[in-house]
Amino acid sequence: xxxxxxxxxxxxxxxxxxxxxxxxxxxxxxxxxxxxxxxxxxxxxxxxxxxxxxxxxxxxxxxxxxxxxxxxxxxxxxxxxxxxxxxxxxxxxxxxxxxxxxxxxxxxxxxxxxxxxxxxxxxxxxxxxxxxxxxxxxxxxxxxxxxxxxxxxxxxxxxxxxxxxxxxxxxxxxxxxxxxxxxxxxxxxxxxxxxxxxxxxxxxxxxxxxxxxxxxxxxxxxxxxxxxxxxxxxxxxxxxxxxxxxxxxxxxxx
Numbered sequence: 041x042x043x044x045x046x047x048x049x050x051x052x053x054x055x056x057x058x059x060x061x062x063x064x065x066x067x068x069x070x071x072x073x074x075x076x077x078x079x080x081x082x083x084x085x086x087x088x089x090x091x092x093x094x095x096x097x098x099x100x101x102x103x104x105x106x107x108x109x110x111x112x113x114x115x116x117x118x119x120x121x122x123x124x125x126x127x128x129x130x131x132x133x134x135x136x137x138x139x140x141x142x143x144x145x146x147x148x149x150x151x152x153x154x155x156x157x158x159x160x161x162x163x164x165x166x167x168x169x170x171x172x173x174x175x176x177x178x179x180x181x182x183x184x185x186x187x188x189x190x191x192x193x194x195x196x197x198x199x200x201x202x203x204x205x206x207x208x209x210x211x212x213x214x215x216x217x218x219x220x221x222x223x224x225x226x227x228x229x230x231x232x233x234x235x236x237x238x239x240x241x242x243x244x245x246x247x248x249x250x251x252x253x254x255x256x257x258x259x260x261x262x263x264x265x266x267x268x269x270x271x272x273x274x275x276x277x278x279x280x281x282x283x284x285x286x287x288x289x290x291x292x293x294x
Contacts, residue, residue, distance in 0.1 A: 045068070045072070046086070048071065049064060049084075049093075050087070050093070052064060052067055053093060053103055054103060057102060058096055058100055059101055060100055060101075061084065062099070065080050084101065087104075088104075090104075091104045091105070092104045096252050098279030098280075100249070106256070108254075108256065109255060109256055110221075110222050110251070111214065112141065112217070113141060114214065114215055114217050114219075115140075117138075118138060118217060119217060121171070122136055122216070124171075124174060125157075125159075125167065128170060129159075129163055129166075129167065132159060132162075133160050133205060133211075134159045134160065134167070134205060134218055135157075135209070135218045135220045136155065136157050136217065136218065137155070137156055137220050137225065138154070138155045139153050139154050139155075139156070139236075139239070142247055144250075145247045145250035145251055146239070146243060146247055147242075147243060147246050150238035151194055151195050152194050152195055152196055152199060152238075154200070154235075155201070156200075156203070156235075157202045158204065158205035158206075158209065158220070159203075159204065159205055161204040161205070164183075164202055164203065164205075165182065167202055168182040168202040171200060171202065178198050179192055179193070179196060179199050179200070180200045181193065181199065183202070184234070184235065185234060186234035186237070189235055201235060203235075206269060207268065208264075209265060209268070210223050210261050210265055211224065222251055223257060223261040223265055226244070226247070226248050226262065226274070226278075227262060227266050227274060228269075229244050229247070230244055230274040230277065231269045231270075244278070245277060245278060245279070248278050259280065262280075
């Protein structure tokens with residue numbers, strides 16, 4: 041019955057995209073009225089170990105298989121900032137991204153979209169001054185407080201925020217531009233509520249689950265960076281349980 045049950049589970053997930061454990065249990069009870077919930081959990085665990093299904097949230101599953109990496113939508117503004125910093129500061133470490141990248145994965149759209157420039161702390165103030173001088177028609181803020189963000193950024197679109205890049209932050213180069221990984225973006229949203237208030241609360245869970253169902257997000261990388269930011273509480277918010285690390289491979293190298 042085990043193989044037959046597994047085939048029924050995989051077929052059900054294939055037809056429905058993402059399913060919950062409880063919905064799957066209710067569905068299987070039609071065919072196996074005596075099925076125990078613990079038996080289903082072990083079956084799910086086995087399918088995950090085989091790579092046939094994968095988590096996309098707490099108690100949510102989809103078919104397995106390798107997911108693509110996120111391809112950052114580099115716009116002209118990001119490219120200009122990247123080239124400007126590479127020319128003036130060739131030896132510093134930095135990353136650039138825009139909150140518009142998240143718009144397709146949100147339930148509610150924010151009033152403002154901003155471009156974030158994370159720079160090595162020793163150079164961040166110098167970068168801020170250079171960007172402010174270079175683009176006079178752009179509001180450039182330096183590590184704004186919640187009050188400063190509300191005063192100068194909310195409701196405006198042409199905003200650039202310069203802040204410190206956390207050591208060992210996961211960044212990568214795409215199309216010649218240094219950008220944060222999805223793991224960094226998700227943790228930063230959680231850790232920097234003054235700037236990302238429109239993306240916090242329930243919204244961050246929605247964003248994460250949407251991204252995680254489409255792209256490859258490394259639990260190991262996310263946890264490591266969350267520790268660097270003293271933001272391990274993010275695990276509960278996102279429905280990730282550290283105690284499942286060994287039992288279910290939750291923190292594998294995806």
